[in-house]
Amino acid sequence: DGGITQSPKYLFRKEGQNVTLSCEQNLNHDAMYWYRQDPGQGLRLIYYSQIVNDFQKGDIAEGYSVSREKKESFPLTVTSAQKNPTAFYLCASSVLAEILYEQYFGPGTRLTVT
Amino acid sequence: GESVGLHLPTLSVQEGDNSIINCAYSNSASDYFIWYKQESGKGPQFIIDIRSNMDKRQGQRVTVLLNKTVKHLSLQIAATQPGDSAVYFCAEMLNRDDKIIFGKGTRLHILP
Numbered sequence: 001d002g003g004i005t006q007s008p009k010y011l012f013r014k015e016g017q018n019v020t021l022s023c024e025q026n027l028n029h030d031a032m033y034w035y036r037q038d039p040g041q042g043l044r045l046i047y048y049s050q051i052v053n054d055f056q057k058g059d060i061a062e063g064y065s066v067s068r069e070k071k072e073s074f075p076l077t078v079t080s081a082q083k084n085p086t087a088f089y090l091c092a093s094s095v096l097a098e099i100l101y102e103q104y105f106g107p108g109t110r111l112t113v114t
Numbered sequence: 115g116e117s118v119g120l121h122l123p124t125l126s127v128q129e130g131d132n133s134i135i136n137c138a139y140s141n142s143a144s145d146y147f148i149w150y151k152q153e154s155g156k157g158p159q160f161i162i163d164i165r166s167n168m169d170k171r172q173g174q175r176v177t178v179l180l181n182k183t184v185k186h187l188s189l190q191i192a193a194t195q196p197g198d199s200a201v202y203f204c205a206e207m208l209n210r211d212d213k214i215i216f217g218k219g220t221r222l223h224i225l226p
Contacts, residue, residue: 106157
């Protein structure tokens with residue numbers, strides 16, 4: 001089955017530690033995205049990548065880093081510089097086409113930092 | 115426990131009735147609009163989309179209406195079922211830009 005996988009579903013870390021969230025897709029999509037979701041708020045874009053070895057900052061990139069070494073993978077690192085890292089993190093991918101612009105979302109990773 | 119924060123608007127609808135979820139979007143230049151459904155603990159699922167050159171689009175049991183004059187988008191769900199219980203997000207895509215901007219969402223609660 002094609003889709004997007006994120007792992008783990010729940011992640012716990014101590015403050016001051018970096019943590020990397022995994023996102024893999026086998027949909028052959030060119031673009032991949034990372035969003036953060038907080039209670040009562042919409043999704044906010046952290047980083048996105050349209051092509052391998054290239055990525056752009058979204059609206060709230062501070063304290064995060066990404067890499068896109070393979071088309072299928074777009075891991076997100078939450079660094080110790082991120083002031084409020086506890087959140088639900090969603091990865092998405094899409095085909096870059098003029099007509100169809102549907103983002104497919106993974107199941108999400110809930111990160112809790114204490 | 116859950117952190118304190120803003121609460122989502124909630125819409126309570128009797129099972130079998132029609133639901134109308136509203137959304138105001140931010141940019142008059144937005145070209146593409148999408149409604150997503152997000153069930154608890156899961157990622158958002160695409161429901162229906164509409165381009166800015168359309169006023170209405172129908173899917174299976176859902177209809178999206180676009181009013182560009184007042185920058186308003188609505189999602190109508192016919193004969194609401196318990197499985198429709200979720201948070202619904204509208205999203206807009208800026209023209210010639212590949213960023214999607216999401217609204218805050220509305221929680222749809224189905225009454226038995």
